[in-house]
Amino acid sequence: MPTRAAIKAIASYLPPTRLTNEDLAVQLGNWTADEIREKTGICSRRIAGPDECASDLGVAAAQRLFEGGACRPEDIDFLMFCTQTPDYALPATACLVQRRLQLRTDCGAIDFNQGCSGFVYGLAVAKGLIEAGTVRSVLLITAETYSKWIHPRDRSVRTIFGDGAAATLVVGVQDEQDLIGPLVLGTDGSGWKNLVVPVSGARRRRTAETGVASEREGGNWRSEENLYMNGPEILTFTLRTVPQAVRALLERWQHRVEDVDLFVFHQASRFMLERLRDKIGLPAQKFWIDMEECGNTVSATIPIALETAMAQGRAASGSRVMLVGFGVGYSWAAAMIRCL
Amino acid sequence: MDRGVFLPKLSTALERPAGSLTERSPLNSDGWDSVDLLNVIALIDEELGLTVSGDDFKRCRTVGDLLTFLEGEQASSGHAG
Numbered sequence: 001m002p003t004r005a006a007i008k009a010i011a012s013y014l015p016p017t018r019l020t021n022e023d024l025a026v027q028l029g030n031w032t033a034d035e036i037r038e039k040t041g042i043c044s045r046r047i048a049g050p051d052e053c054a055s056d057l058g059v060a061a062a063q064r065l066f067e068g069g070a071c072r073p074e075d076i077d078f079l080m081f082c083t084q085t086p087d088y089a090l091p092a093t094a095c096l097v098q099r100r101l102q103l104r105t106d107c108g109a110i111d112f113n114q115g116c117s118g119f120v121y122g123l124a125v126a127k128g129l130i131e132a133g134t135v136r137s138v139l140l141i142t143a144e145t146y147s148k149w150i151h152p153r154d155r156s157v158r159t160i161f162g163d164g165a166a167a168t169l170v171v172g173v174q175d176e177q178d179l180i181g182p183l184v185l186g187t188d189g190s191g192w193k194n195l196v197v198p199v200s201g202a203r204r205r206r207t208a209e210t211g212v213a214s215e216r217e218g219g220n221w222r223s224e225e226n227l228y229m230n231g232p233e234i235l236t237f238t239l240r241t242v243p244q245a246v247r248a249l250l251e252r253w254q255h256r257v258e259d260v261d262l263f264v265f266h267q268a269s270r271f272m273l274e275r276l277r278d279k280i281g282l283p284a285q286k287f288w289i290d291m292e293e294c295g296n297t298v299s300a301t302i303p304i305a306l307e308t309a310m311a312q313g314r315a316a317s318g319s320r321v322m323l324v325g326f327g328v329g330y331s332w333a334a335a336m337i338r339c340l
Numbered sequence: 341m342d343r344g345v346f347l348p349k350l351s352t353a354l355e356r357p358a359g360s361l362t363e364r365s366p367l368n369s370d371g372w373d374s375v376d377l378l379n380v381i382a383l384i385d386e387e388l389g390l391t392v393s394g395d396d397f398k399r400c401r402t403v404g405d406l407l408t409f410l411e412g413e414q415a416s417s418g419h420a421g
Contacts, residue, residue: 039375156374218373232377232394239381240391275382 003172005130005138006179006340007123009070010307012166013061014046014294019162028155030219036159041270045162045295048145054083055093057165058143059100065139065167066101073102077135079109080125082118082142082299084328085149086111089201097141108135115195116266116327118142118299119168120183120335123323126170127180138170142299146227149197151213153221157229160269162295166303173340182252183335184245191237191330194230199223234327238272242326243280249322249334257282260336261319262309266326267291267301288314299325315339341411346387350403353379363404369397388414 021033021043037043048057058081066073079101081094094109103109114121119142126138143165150157173179199210206225213223222228242265250256263282265273270289277287288305297304302323309315319339326332343363351361354376372380377394384390390413400406 230394231374232381235378235381236391236393239385271378271382275385279385 001174001176003131003133004175004177004179005123005127005170006173006175007306007337008169008171008340009065009068010166010168010303010310011061011064011068011070012164012300012304012307013057013064014162014164015048015052015057017047017049018044019047019158020044021159024155024159028153028158030155031159039269039271040159040295041273041289041291042159042162042295043292046164047147048163052145052163053087054085054143054145054165055087055096055100057145057163058083058093058097058141058167061143061165061167062097062101062139062141065169070169071137071171074104076101076103076107076137076139078126078129078138079103079107080122080138080140081109081111082114082122082140083111083144084113084115084298085145086113103139114331115144115298115329116268116301117325117329117331117333119166119302120323120325120333121185121331122168123170123180123335123337124183124185124333127183130170130172136172140168140170142166142168142303144298144300146298149200149227151220151222151226153213154226156218156220156231157227160229160296161227162291162297164294164297164300164304166300166307168303177338178336179338179340180335182249183333184249184252186241186245186332188237188241188330191233194233194237194330195228195328197225197227199225235272235275237330238268238276238326239279241330241332242276242324245326245332245334246280246322246324249336253336259320260286260322262286262288262315262321263324264288264302264305264309264315264321265324267305268296268327298328310339341388341407341414343407346407347403349383349387350380353383355379361403363402363407365403367397367400367403367406369394369400372397384410390414390417
């Protein structure tokens with residue numbers, strides 16, 4: 001029987017500090033707490049402290065995974081760390097995490113820079129590593145602290161994003177059928193400017209001016225060193241691209257919508273998810289929407305949602321779940337998984 | 341497209357009083373906030389099956405211009421009216 005990569009366990013970690021809609025209503029004016037909840041589907045989001053970085057959130061999530069008995073640190077053959085807020089430009093945050101988790105020194109470790117599609121991309125790569133026989137187990141950590149990029153007076157993004165992490169154990173098992181797959185991947189860099197931190201890397205150097213905030217559209221304030229998101233353009237991209245990706249995946253899988261037990265899309269915002277669900281024609285009772293207490297945690301939204309679904313029995317053993325990540329890049333990835 | 345059906349829905353999407361928008365009303369999309377834009381993009385997608393971007397609105401001076409633009413898009417994409 002062939003070796004198939006499968007998700008064995010997921011554990012999440014959210015930093016303790018809460019930013020509620022009430023806090024935002026006071027700080028930002030314009031919107032009431034109820035309006036924020038209605039428009040975003042979010043009641044509160046968690047914010048990493050000044051000394052809390054992506055590595056800290058990722059380590060905490062992995063420690064929960066180990067404490068839950070899924071595996072021990074020495075069982076990990078490969079660590080993949082997905083983040084867009086690495087502790088340092090170099091070395092890779094995965095190397096720091098290897099040390100803190102006391103993974104073996106003959107364990108592979110890499111960072112990869114992806115956002116909303118990162119978890120599914122991570123599964124694609126983990127599947128490749130395991131099914132080629134290179135490794136037997138992969139620890140996929142998705143950890144994000146977008147709050148560190150966000151200007152406090154930028155309502156457009158402050159209401160949406162939250163910090164958080166998930167640690168997912170992917171292992172090889174003997175099975176006749178694919179347990180992760182098929183997959184559909186996509187990229188369109190023409191949308192790069194619509195979700196970006198303009199001064200954040202080698203392309204544009206920081207100067208005295210780049211850190212100075214100014215008032216922009218809608219009364220939002222930001223500098224060139226802050227996160228910028230063009231929500232309407234992201235919506236247009238999403239409505240154009242995601243339904244096609246879902247159709248392509250179903251075709252590859254040679255099944256229909258009715259054969260999917262649960263749809264777990266990237267939890268971008270309630271507005272976007274409801275539009276997508278209705279446009280594609282997915283049944284509401286099988287379509288996961290829950291970001292009320294953590295907001296949009298970027299690459300961690302899908303594993304956090306899956307963890308909750310599994311805990312509630314909505315993704316039980318044998319369940320066929322469709323995962324769809326989409327967003328910054330533009331980048332997207334969709335996968336069918338079968339739960340162990 | 342049935343303009344008589346679509347216009348009131350556009351009013352609602354822009355959170356204007358019912359009947360306040362006519363084809364001669366200026367579109368003023370520069371004055372829309374991102375919530376307006378999201379609502380209109382979603383409305384057009386839902387009602388007409390078209391995905392338009394914020395830039396498309398900038399070319400339309402009046403509501404009538406927008407409806408004409410959308411009808412043109414429908415025709416070229418083969419959607420039924």
